[in-house]
């Protein structure tokens with residue numbers, strides 16, 4: 501199998517490489533096969549990417565907003581036209597089942613480009629009357645934005661960052677995760693095809709050191725990271741030196757609370773989607789499933805019965821519902837969390853190991869633990885794999901306190917038929933994104949992001965405009981200037 505791109509990087513409208521960069525092997529997670537070999541960016545590559553982005557940004561910002569929007573909407577159209585081939589590449593890059601990539605990756609990216617393309621011409625300032633004098637404001641681009649991605653949603657992350665950045669008149673240099681280097685290169689090609697100036701969206705590959713070099717480059721005006729909390733701390737600190745703008749989309753340990761009046765079948769569906777989709781490699785997953793004691797048995801019985809039916813297989817097969825983890829290292833990390841949960845006294849209700857016949861790739865069974873208590877490691881740390889923990893509760897105020905007792909605050913979900921309770925509980929939850937009677941839906945129209953250690957800033961929606969632009973105030977005097985002497 502071969503998914504070798506033309507070259508490692510895409511800069512100033514063309515592929516390029518520098519063989520002096522450290523090797524990056526792209527591995528198909530279902531088989532362990534190397535499907536592409538690339539190079540991490542050298543300082544020369546980083547310099548070229550920043551230089552061309554700085555130049556392209558000036559040309560792009562001078563274009564009429566409506567023209568900028570047209571280019572972004574063209575990118576959206578091409579993404580949709582090529583969804584099948586892009587999804588196949590995303591499946592090779594990530595190991596995620598084609599059943600998922602066909603509906604959640606390039607299509608989600610297209611939604612973002614279409615949405616922000618439509619907003620481009622609506623970004624305006626305001627006028628502030630002051631008697632005769634007045635102030636008007638101009639919403640200006642920041643300049644060159646650096647995007648740094650995680651490996652779970654490479655195309656979506658690139659688009660969620662590029663779309664609002666570019667609509668505001670910025671350029672972007674994007675560094676995909678070293679685990680998933682392939683799809684952002686295709687996006688860069690499509691930007692050129694759609695009429696973006698060369699250099700507006702550059703892709704440089706690399707490990708953390710390349711991300712660090714981009715975050716501290718004097719030409720960088722903003723850094724937007726999707727990644728873990730430890731990386732977030734480093735990138736935030738590095739950006740602070742130059743007082744650069746940041747968006748941090750980090751990890752989570754989100755609660756999904758199921759009250760005793762909930763529709764159990766829907767709550768189980770949400771728990772499955774919110775723990776096993778993308779083999780559990782989703783930041784906002786509801787990995788702490790708090791179930792009311794009165795319905796615990798019924799909930800767990802259906803959860804295990806339905807999880808047992810999951811079709812594990814080759815992610816290229818459209819019938820496959822559960823694919824491998826991204827890497828051997830991640831699989832082993834998740835397996836060690838499973839062992840720890842058992843050691844600490846949790847009850848393994850389903851899964852817990854490598855599925856029979858799948859020892860070649862990085863597969864792991866969807867795993868359900870019951871009898872989990874708040875202090876157990878599996879209930880405190882982000883596992884980032886298909887591991888669901890069931891905790892029980894008996895009282896609303898008790899469960900709210902326990903749900904909030906985490907340094908993370910990315911997301912939360914509540915299942916109940918009691919409308920008043922649903923809104924009351926959501927209001928008390930410390931999370932940037934909440935769902936009532938569903939889970940993990942993230943339409944581009946809604947702000948997405950975390951509180952506490954889960955991050956700062958918001959992606960998607962009009963809120964993202966605030967994070968990719970700055971306001972200039974212009975005071976206009978209509979009379980004489982008074983001076984004391």
Ligand code: NAD
Nearest residue numbers: 649650651676677707708711712727728731749750751783
């Ligand atoms: P990671 O933190 O290991 O890496 C993220 C990116 O940062 C990679 O591109 C990596 O090369 C880069 N990087 C590493 N060190 C760096 C440094 N010092 N300076 C600059 N860049 C550096 O994360 P991951 O393992 O790729 O992804 C999983 C994590 O991402 C999980 O914690 C998950 O919750 C989080 N995530 C968050 C969201 C969100 O929107 N909140 C979405 C997806 C994933």
